[in-house]
Amino acid sequence: xxxxxxxxxxxxxxxxxxxKQALEAARLxxxxxxxxxxxxxxVARALPKFSLxxxxxxxxxxxxxxxxxxxxxxxxxxxxxxxSNQLALSVYPKLIPKLNQSDNxxxxxxxxxxxxxxxxxxxxxxxxVDTELEKILSNEKKIIKNEDxxxxxxxxxxEALAHAKTVLYLADNAGETVFDRILIEEMKRMNPAQEIxxxxxxxxxxxxxxxxxxxxxxxxxxxxxxxxxxxxxGTILSLCSDAFLKIYYQADLVISKGQGNFxxxxxxxxxxxxxxxxxxPVIANDAGCQVGDVILLAHPENNGEK
Amino acid sequence: xxxxxxxxxxxxxxxxxxxKQALEAARLxxxxxxxxxxxxxxVARALPKFSLxxxxxxxxxxxxxxxxxxxxxxxxxxxxxxxSNQLALSVYPKLIPKLNQSDNxxxxxxxxxxxxxxxxxxxxxxxxVDTELEKILSNEKKIIKNEDxxxxxxxxxxEALAHAKTVLYLADNAGETVFDRILIEEMKRMNPAQEIxxxxxxxxxxxxxxxxxxxxxxxxxxxxxxxxxxxxxGTILSLCSDAFLKIYYQADLVISKGQGNFxxxxxxxxxxxxxxxxxxPVIANDAGCQVGDVILLAHPENNGEK
Numbered sequence: 001x002x003x004x005x006x007x008x009x010x011x012x013x014x015x016x017x018x019x020k021q022a023l024e025a026a027r028l029x030x031x032x033x034x035x036x037x038x039x040x041x042x043v044a045r046a047l048p049k050f051s052l053x054x055x056x057x058x059x060x061x062x063x064x065x066x067x068x069x070x071x072x073x074x075x076x077x078x079x080x081x082x083x084s085n086q087l088a089l090s091v092y093p094k095l096i097p098k099l100n101q102s103d104n105x106x107x108x109x110x111x112x113x114x115x116x117x118x119x120x121x122x123x124x125x126x127x128x129v130d131t132e133l134e135k136i137l138s139n140e141k142k143i144i145k146n147e148d149x150x151x152x153x154x155x156x157x158x159e160a161l162a163h164a165k166t167v168l169y170l171a172d173n174a175g176e177t178v179f180d181r182i183l184i185e186e187m188k189r190m191n192p193a194q195e196i197x198x199x200x201x202x203x204x205x206x207x208x209x210x211x212x213x214x215x216x217x218x219x220x221x222x223x224x225x226x227x228x229x230x231x232x233x234g235t236i237l238s239l240c241s242d243a244f245l246k247i248y249y250q251a252d253l254v255i256s257k258g259q260g261n262f263x264x265x266x267x268x269x270x271x272x273x274x275x276x277x278x279x280x281p282v283i284a285n286d287a288g289c290q291v292g293d294v295i296l297l298a299h300p301e302n303n304g305e306k
Numbered sequence: 307x308x309x310x311x312x313x314x315x316x317x318x319x320x321x322x323x324x325x326k327q328a329l330e331a332a333r334l335x336x337x338x339x340x341x342x343x344x345x346x347x348x349v350a351r352a353l354p355k356f357s358l359x360x361x362x363x364x365x366x367x368x369x370x371x372x373x374x375x376x377x378x379x380x381x382x383x384x385x386x387x388x389x390s391n392q393l394a395l396s397v398y399p400k401l402i403p404k405l406n407q408s409d410n411x412x413x414x415x416x417x418x419x420x421x422x423x424x425x426x427x428x429x430x431x432x433x434x435v436d437t438e439l440e441k442i443l444s445n446e447k448k449i450i451k452n453e454d455x456x457x458x459x460x461x462x463x464x465e466a467l468a469h470a471k472t473v474l475y476l477a478d479n480a481g482e483t484v485f486d487r488i489l490i491e492e493m494k495r496m497n498p499a500q501e502i503x504x505x506x507x508x509x510x511x512x513x514x515x516x517x518x519x520x521x522x523x524x525x526x527x528x529x530x531x532x533x534x535x536x537x538x539x540g541t542i543l544s545l546c547s548d549a550f551l552k553i554y555y556q557a558d559l560v561i562s563k564g565q566g567n568f569x570x571x572x573x574x575x576x577x578x579x580x581x582x583x584x585x586x587p588v589i590a591n592d593a594g595c596q597v598g599d600v601i602l603l604a605h606p607e608n609n610g611e612k
Contacts, residue, residue, distance in 0.1 A: 012329055012339065012342050012343060012346065013329065015325050015329065015346050016322045016323070016325040016326040016329065017322070019321050019322040019325055020322040023318055023319065023321065023322065033318065036318050037318060037358065040318065040321050040353070041353060041354040043350075044349075044350040044351070044353040044354055045350070045354065047346070047347060047350040048347040048350055048351065052343065
């Protein structure tokens with residue numbers, strides 16, 4: 001594993017994937033084949049100007065701007081997001097008993113929050129989310145036995161959480177928001193005085209959660225919903241609003257969900273707990289873990305607290 | 307399955323893969339990361355000018371020309387090809403008993419020739435070729451029971467072969483050539499008077515077989531080795547020499563090995579037997595089969611003979 005803080009830059013292996021994502025996005029936006037081709041050509045024209053020192057969400061932002069430009073749709077993933085929220089809300093009642101039966105509620109809530117990241121796959125690939133969730137959560141025991149595993153630093157997280165008066169929680173995708181709600185509700189149950197700020201994107205970008213998704217997921221009942229001020233599919237501090245940055249640096253604890261936020265913040269100079277499902281081989285390789293791993297990473301490596 | 311003859315054009319899904327192939331080729335050529343990036347940028351610049359009405363091997367040719375231009379290497383896959391030949395030659399003695407024990411020698415020879423297509427994977431991914439071959443060939447019985455399966459039209463092939471005085475055999479990759487040798491030797495054993503012309507590429511392109519590979523594989527003892535006159539990674543008739551075209555149209559039977567030749571010739575106006583392992587989802591979808599299938603396709607669909 002590399003030394004932190006080094007931001008995750010774009011790898012050459014990300015480039016074929018940019019085209020794959022662009023094609024997928026154009027199709028999801030209902031573009032005809034001619035428009036799909038136009039999107040790919042535009043990405044090709046943008047590529048030589050793109051610095052690999054930038055992080056993948058920056059190129060992701062460019063790609064999805066090109067999709068929007070060519071399709072004329074401001075929010076191509078709107079239907080996907082709504083479907084994700086509905087799907088996750090339909091799963092929610094089944095998750096609560098799981099939490100209530102757990103002898104380590106916080107751990108279960110953390111795992112559920114991380115695994116909620118598969119919702120977007122489910123919606124796109126008509127996957128059976130129940131089955132997939134069950135499959136991932138069946139590894140639970142392995143994780144419990146390794147609460148201080150290098151890639152699942154739960155004890156540090158638990159301690160940091162116990163001392164935090166303010167928690168900044170960076171959301172990832174719509175739908176996953178419902179799973180975040182479970183963790184947030186558990187945090188609030190443990191410490192009713194804790195202030196939790198739930199951060200969503202300012203404008204539509206891929207299937208990232210917006211204010212509406214957070215509200216639809218019921219998060220507004222427990223946390224304050226806030227915008228990052230940015231439309232990058234990951235937290236790129238230079239693109240965030242001053243208001244966000246102020247809270248980001250002042251919060252006692254930052255929980256960062258998903259790969260995009262990890263990519264954007266892996267080089268940040270403050271402590272962050274990264275919670276994500278390692279879905280991409282390049283990210284897994286960068287973090288030093290395996291694809292499919294349920295990750296809880298204390299950053300910087302030698303000090304999980306601020 | 308679509309109506310033939312319609313050439314397999316380039317699908318939008320091929321585009322991300324072009325970048326993947328370019329990166330892989332640049333790395334195999336030993337390019338440093340800066341040069342790898344330069345190759346990808348050059349492919350990006352070439353993309354908007356590329357017609358999707360062209361077949362994938364045409365873009366493949368462009369990509370590998372860009373790799374050669376940027377790396378200064380005329381044959382980046384030379385080591386891979388030599389390793390493939392050696393690997394296949396080391397497997398060859400184990401394949402002969404398989405043939406001798408078979409109660410349908412021609413069928414076994416055909417299957418071996420097709421499955422030899424995995425050699426390039428083996429070399430690239432340090433795969434155990436013995437094990438992989440065994441895995442594929444263990445499906446043998448299934449194939450034998452379906453000799454007239456839509457995607458394995460063995461009976462038509464056998465009949466066409468029995469009447470053919472001249473056979474044009476279009477090679478695919480180095481290493482695979484050794485597996486072709488098994489089929490060619492079996493054809494010659496069945497009909498010593500049959501003239502077999504084994505066609506390789508004119509100049510280095512990816513790991514496609516050249517004259518040297520055919521000779522190193524021992525094919526010159528049984529067949530006449532001939533060049534297509536082209537350096538596309540698949541038979542694109544418009545790029546082939548007149549000498550090749552004359553033989554191509556006059557031969558009683560054409561055996562076309564591999565995906566690249568299928569992509570180039572799927573719209574041809576003469577009869578061809580396509581033998582390939584379906585390795586790519588786009589090609590599998592185009593042909594109407596599944597990834598991993600061992601394919602023997604009589605073209606045109608309604609008439610496997612000339």
